Amino acid sequence: MTKLKTQSLQKRESDLAQSNRQLEILSNGIFQNGELPTFKDKISETSQFPLKAKKLEILQINVGYMCNQVCEHCHVDAGPDRKEIMTRETMQQCLDVIKNSGAHTLDLTGGAPEMNPDFRWFVEEAAKVGIKDFIVRSNLTIIRANKKYYDLPEFFKKHNVHVVSSMPHWTRGKTDKQRGDGVFDKSIKALQELNAVGYGMPDSDLRLDLVYNPSGAFLPGDQMAMEKDFKKALIEDFNIQFHNLFAITNLPIARFLDYLIASENYEDYMYQLVEAYNPTAVANVMCTNTLSISWDGFLFDCDFNQMLELPVNSKSKHISEFNEELLEGRNIVISQHCYGCTAGAGSSCQGVVA
């Protein structure tokens, strides 16, 4: 078993901190020698190339890469040592876009979004716009990390935020292996506190969903079956309730790619993804209705492309020059990591897609 690292790839000055190195790995080897088809070739088989953006429905804003955790699988390469943080000025530009865009969902992510010093201001302002579904992706432990975060459940409730939290397993061992020692206990405590203010309760409008992603080099199982198992275990062991479970596939980039290579699982994992390719999932991949905005305001087809520094293929490249009409119908930028969103029942930030 590989020991959990405590620093980001960037801080460790790893080769893989460079997005072009990651893209090189994803294009070479088994994809270069023809052993496996490239994603472009694969979607061309069913005439789905080029993938095109449809009407914008979800704006996903990454407010910074700083995080209190250093998870093994993190595609952001987030951690306490990452200093990229969205400024209030960029947040204001995002607010202007949110007000005028047709998107029905706003999705804040990070790092730990709560660590951005302007996070609360941004939530307060964004909540005023009255967007239909306002998501904050919380890693849970942040709620217990420091006194100044203890009131987050109440804060989320006040602004009717939809909380989506990571939980790789209902057992301590598997959770801590992926997310760090002590993460399981803190996450359980945080979930109990969210339940206490009404989040996740069966008839509550305060939405609490969990994200499951595998703790190693394997794909997620059936989302419904996993949800059933999670619900049974969490209620029996900790009296915790939540609404839905999103099963998300780990994409082979950043720290998960580093883990796959170090554990000699890379080729097998890519085979798994390609073998589980589902053309039906391609039609509904999240990049077709989502825009990802980076901490410095640039636009990407998804959070993964953001981390690989693959900007949108459009003249509208930055939040300051946001143009929904120009962005609609753009060709989505793809590479082999995209197989992660089309395996099995597919995968998106909202769980399965097929």
Add this chain to the structure above:
Amino acid sequence: MQKTYYDPADLRKFGKITEWSEELGNKFFEYYGKVFEEGALTAREKSLIALAVSHTEQCPYCIDAYTKDGLQRGVTKEEMMEAIHVGAAIKSGATLVHGVQMMNKVNKLDG
């Protein structure tokens, strides 16, 4: 020529057995798929049974496949090991219960 009888990469080629006997191969895979569908037993329970049998059959391909399958279904390592003990208990029990036959024979020949 390969130097070992088992190559992990061969598992990926399992489907190719249909190439030399299409009808029987297809029938087998259709049956196989059906067996593992959710039924009176859950797919998770079936996966654990398959893991235990993989060990009693000592099939390295099956062990790889059903260990991964279990992980995908959220099966814990404790559950996996207990399942294997069930298989091992039946294996050793099946050996030992034949001890009665030995005892019967001793008693008949030399009792």
